[in-house]
Amino acid sequence: QVQLVESGGGSVQPGGSLRLSCAASGDTYRISVMAWYRQAPGKQRELVAQITINDRISYADSVQGRFTISRDNAKVFLQMDSLKPEDTAVYYCYVRTFVFREYWGQGTQVTVSS
Numbered sequence: 001q002v003q004l005v006e007s008g009g010g011s012v013q014p015g016g017s018l019r020l021s022c023a024a025s026g027d028t029y030r031i032s033v034m035a036w037y038r039q040a041p042g043k044q045r046e047l048v049a050q051i052t053i054n055d056r057i058s059y060a061d062s063v064q065g066r067f068t069i070s071r072d073n074a075k076v077f078l079q080m081d082s083l084k085p086e087d088t089a090v091y092y093c094y095v096r097t098f099v100f101r102e103y104w105g106q107g108t109q110v111t112v113s114s
Contacts, residue, residue, distance in 0.1 A: 002026045002103045004093045009108030012083055016112070020078040022093030022105055030097035034076040036069065038089035038110075045092070049078060063087075083112045 008020040024031065035050035049059045049069035057069055068079040076093060093105035 004105035006105040006108045011111040024074040028074040033096040035094040036078045037092045040089040
């Protein structure tokens with residue numbers, strides 16, 4: 001089992017920055033992928049960025065060049081710069097293990113509005 005605790009959401013004006021953090025606990029040695037997803041009202045949940053245990057990184061086209069994912073052992077971070085109103089969503093931390101079990105954080109609200 002893996003438990004995830006997120007922090008760092010909030011409200012910011014367009015062009016601003018936020019940093020999300022997610023701390024994993026439990027069977028963290030089993031983790032193979034850490035990622036951030038988001039879900040806006042009325043839309044499907046989408047992958048924002050992911051990082052593997054070998055530090056292979058990928059981003060959604062919509063955030064490429066503005067968001068940066070990083071990890072430090074059992075923590076994963078999402079630095080969000082140049083935020084736009086369309087980035088408004090609930091952001092979820094996600095972890096997948098080597099045996100393909102998936103775990104989700106509780107979600108943290110990010111609101112970008114003037």
